[in-house]
Amino acid sequence: MSVSQVTDASFKQEVINNNLPVLVDFWAPWCGPCRMVSPVVDEIAEEYESSIKVVKINTDDNPTIAAEYGIRSIPTLMIFKAGERVDTVIGAVPKSTLASTLNKYIS
């Protein structure tokens, strides 16, 4: 499983400064739909291992990043490319939807 957790402190290094596109999964432990989408994100991480990086961030523990990116509902999935946010998916979506969204940003 290639999904690591990032924090307020490590976000810049792991996400913004990454050469690969990064899929960020904003979640919280008490969030049911986040738990539903988590295995989908894990599968995506495995299938897209060479082309994207996938990370998760707990919004309870990392309120600074959550506020900076205006997270209002979770789960929220964000795609970053070259340090810029390029897409946002709000809510738990099926794998096929996430995959087709990601495909737009993979060279």
Add this chain to the structure above:
Amino acid sequence: MAVSAVVNVAADGATTNGGEAPLPAPSLEDAPAVELEGSALPPSTPPTPVRDVIIIGSGPAAHTAAIYAARAERQPLMFEGMLAAGVAAGGQLTTTTEVENFPGFPGGLSGPDLTDRFRAHSIAAGTEIITETVSAVDLAVRPFKVSTEWGGTYFAHSLIIATGATARRLDIPGTGETGPEAYWQQGVSACAVCDGAAPTFRDKPLAVIGGGDTAMEEALFLAKYGSSVTVVHRRDELRASKVMQRRALAHPKIRVAYSAGVAAAKGDGSLLKTIVLKDLKSGATTEQPCNGLFFAVGHVPNTTFLGGQVTLDADGYILTKPGTTRTSVDGVFAAGDVQDKQWRQAVTAAGSGCMAAMELEHFMATLGEQPEEEPVQELPVQSEATLHTLAPAHGH
């Protein structure tokens, strides 16, 4: 503002997912295709093996039914839904923080922990669980046909419907989704646990409409994040259990507005800013700052997918024969909140799930060629043989 887990219940009872972005429809080319709709002749055999029972649901009723059915070697198939009705598998308990009244857990546990346990137990007993949402059923055919949102088709001799209920909203100006002042998901929600911790509510005045245990729980939860919580209740006495009332009223950040209602929700066009409270006795109104308004006013049973094929009562709950889980369709059983508007507790739902599985056994026995009674002739033959054996020992 919702974790796209909140349901918008339209006037016709249809539900859609909430959230700032609508959930995109799944891509159909990925869906398994077992569709026989287009063929001119009816199929001679169903495309998938016919199950003894399919259980639709994922809460305490569904899992208890699954455990009992699995132990009766019915090999139950459960559809726990992929965010069915906008709620995670596990149901209403997944949006409950502490469960302190389910017997067996003196220290209490979280709703999701409890549903995880139910699920593990179902699987350990032998239940197959598919994480898909059932979109329709056909009860005019035998075996019954179950269709899923992603194109799957399944057949079963019997069904246990345990799809629960979803949080209700009130039709208050400013709390909808369309119009110049429409703050649904922009400050208005029906799930405090889902949304209360969002940064936009931090240290802001919040409000909860309701007077039962859910309203108390939501107020206590929100009090951790907001600067104040106003509970708005239309009666002059709360309905909640004494323990919950005491706890909520003792909290310095919580106050209750009795005999009051919210007349309107107002804001700046994109976010909720104030609510207009109305004194239901005098008619007087006061406007107060509010950045988060939460409904805690009951639930709507999830029965739309049944397409009217099962008789419902006036409030939309599945009608069951009193003291049973039997519905208007033979072989279809209903358990839990989807058929219970009176008790609506996790433990009563679990109890009715057990009943459904036991009634299922009775139903299966009446199906097809299986006789219910054992042949009686065998016993006397055995007795005579025993007597013959014993007779010589009596020195006859």
